[in-house]
Amino acid sequence: MLSVVIFGYGNVGFHLYKAFQKSKDVQVLQVYSPSLKEHFKKGIHFTNTLNHIPEASLWIIALPDDVIASFSGKLPKTEAIVVHTAGSVSIQVLSNHKNKGVFYPLQSFSKNKKVDFKKIPICIEGGAKKDLKVLTSLSKVLSKNVVVISSEERLKIHLAAVWVNNFSNHLYHLANDFMDENALDFNLLLPLIKETSRKIEIMSPRTAQTGPAKRFDEKTLQLHTKLLTHTTHKELYELFTISIQEKFKTEHFGKKL
Amino acid sequence: MLSVVIFGYGNVGFHLYKAFQKSKDVQVLQVYSPSLKEHFKKGIHFTNTLNHIPEASLWIIALPDDVIASFSGKLPKTEAIVVHTAGSVSIQVLSNHKNKGVFYPLQSFSKNKKVDFKKIPICIEGGAKKDLKVLTSLSKVLSKNVVVISSEERLKIHLAAVWVNNFSNHLYHLANDFMDENALDFNLLLPLIKETSRKIEIMSPRTAQTGPAKRFDEKTLQLHTKLLTHTTHKELYELFTISIQEKFKTEHFGKKL
Numbered sequence: 001m002l003s004v005v006i007f008g009y010g011n012v013g014f015h016l017y018k019a020f021q022k023s024k025d026v027q028v029l030q031v032y033s034p035s036l037k038e039h040f041k042k043g044i045h046f047t048n049t050l051n052h053i054p055e056a057s058l059w060i061i062a063l064p065d066d067v068i069a070s071f072s073g074k075l076p077k078t079e080a081i082v083v084h085t086a087g088s089v090s091i092q093v094l095s096n097h098k099n100k101g102v103f104y105p106l107q108s109f110s111k112n113k114k115v116d117f118k119k120i121p122i123c124i125e126g127g128a129k130k131d132l133k134v135l136t137s138l139s140k141v142l143s144k145n146v147v148v149i150s151s152e153e154r155l156k157i158h159l160a161a162v163w164v165n166n167f168s169n170h171l172y173h174l175a176n177d178f179m180d181e182n183a184l185d186f187n188l189l190l191p192l193i194k195e196t197s198r199k200i201e202i203m204s205p206r207t208a209q210t211g212p213a214k215r216f217d218e219k220t221l222q223l224h225t226k227l228l229t230h231t232t233h234k235e236l237y238e239l240f241t242i243s244i245q246e247k248f249k250t251e252h253f254g255k256k257l
Numbered sequence: 258m259l260s261v262v263i264f265g266y267g268n269v270g271f272h273l274y275k276a277f278q279k280s281k282d283v284q285v286l287q288v289y290s291p292s293l294k295e296h297f298k299k300g301i302h303f304t305n306t307l308n309h310i311p312e313a314s315l316w317i318i319a320l321p322d323d324v325i326a327s328f329s330g331k332l333p334k335t336e337a338i339v340v341h342t343a344g345s346v347s348i349q350v351l352s353n354h355k356n357k358g359v360f361y362p363l364q365s366f367s368k369n370k371k372v373d374f375k376k377i378p379i380c381i382e383g384g385a386k387k388d389l390k391v392l393t394s395l396s397k398v399l400s401k402n403v404v405v406i407s408s409e410e411r412l413k414i415h416l417a418a419v420w421v422n423n424f425s426n427h428l429y430h431l432a433n434d435f436m437d438e439n440a441l442d443f444n445l446l447l448p449l450i451k452e453t454s455r456k457i458e459i460m461s462p463r464t465a466q467t468g469p470a471k472r473f474d475e476k477t478l479q480l481h482t483k484l485l486t487h488t489t490h491k492e493l494y495e496l497f498t499i500s501i502q503e504k505f506k507t508e509h510f511g512k513k514l
Contacts, residue, residue, distance in 0.1 A: 160432040166468030173462035175417040197454035205430035211423030220345040
């Protein structure tokens with residue numbers, strides 16, 4: 001059986017704790033977070049200090065990307081494989097540890113939304129072959145989709161994930177605020193949002209593209225930008241139009257010539 | 258029983274034809290498209306001319322937004338309710354017709370993706386009460402979600418739909434091309450894309466927002482922009498960062514002060 005200590009009890013730490021707790025193959029020994037009050041729950045030690053970290057198969061740093069390096073430096077020497085869970089952080093920041101790796105579940109976590117790890121791709125990297133072997137075992141406990149990915153590749157995947165997750169969600173946010181401001185029901189858009197994400201399971205995003213920008217429909221584009229009063233949102237609309245038309249200009253003008 | 262003529266056999270016309278054909282309450286009398294070869298299929302006349310348009314309960318113009326006005330002008334006088342299916346086009350462009358309306362299914366259609374109309378919101382508008390009554394009957398044949406929406410509101414909904422559908426899909430397109438260029442598998446992102454659209458069924462997009470822009474994580478933001486070489490895509494990344502941070506600056510700086 002593998003044993004783990006989890007550092008961080010934010011969105012990722014929380015869901016890893018929940019998922020490992022359900023498994024018979026992984027034992028969570030301790031959960032650390034500076035904001036936790038010390039207590040025990042089903043034998044697991046929740047703590048806010050780093051004074052008594054138990055040895056384990058893995059120490060998992062599930063903290064925000066920008067604090068991983070400094071946090072890693074605070075940890076004592078250990079035989080455990082020290083891993084972080086971040087998309088954009090190189091394995092190099094863990095170089096002060098003997099055994100190291102990365103365990104990056106490619107998903108967006110929120111505490112109040114249940115997660116089924118089975119289909120989540122887990123991108124792993126090991127400082128050495130033996131580290132990778134343990135990380136593979138740990139990952140396969142949770143997911144059927146485990147891939148070995150280098151730090152350089154992982155950063156690229158993380159960037160693509162930001163496009164499809166953070167930025168898409170921000171578009172939902174803008175649409176939601178816009179609908180609210182105009183006393184319209186945002187729920188009207190939910191079937192469309194669902195369909196948009198489903199479509200690309202059966203066709204490429206290029207094939208799925210529709211709309212006034214792709215059609216070079218100047219009149220509709222102008223009607224829309226007139227409705228936008230906030231500078232950033234107007235710029236965003238115009239930049240999207242440019243970017244979409246860059247992808248389809250050959251097709252469009254080719255057809256017209 | 259209602260009878261319809263459909264003008265246009267693109268994404269919308271095609272799916273309306275398919276949906277009405279399945280229904281016992283609506284009879285499709287004719288389908289017109291300039292690119293169709295003349296033939297009959299299950300008693301329905303497919304034609305490429307406007308010489309013999311039968312009278313019907315409704316004539317449905319399912320053509321691109323920017324040709325509806327001029328097409329409407331070409332149609333002969335009729336007792337049918339002439340409707341279009343566009344989000345951004347006012348009912349006014351049909352003012353040459355005695356009976357008129359709008360029938361706007363809020364969904365993105367592609368010919369090679371099946372559509373279940375039941376949950377699709379259908380936004381209707383009638384030139385007169387009696388037109389609206391017929392449009393309501395027609396819409397309820399297809400969907401459980403029928404709403405009366407003015408031309409002004411519809412344009413706003415259409416703009417919001419462009420944000421969540423056209424622009425989100427373009428983000429998928431950019432991510433797909435970026436993954437391909439880096440010899441990475443775009444399919445790795447599909448579970449994340451699905452989850453992103455599902456999340457907002459149980460929480461607001463504001464609550465669902467995560468990522469380096471929201472966290473004001475300068476280091477990660479810089480790592481990402483360095484990876485982007487195409488000007489438009491770099492600008493888009495930077496503008497998204499600004500736009501996301503505008504929404505969260507009070508929360509972020511409030512916490513730090």
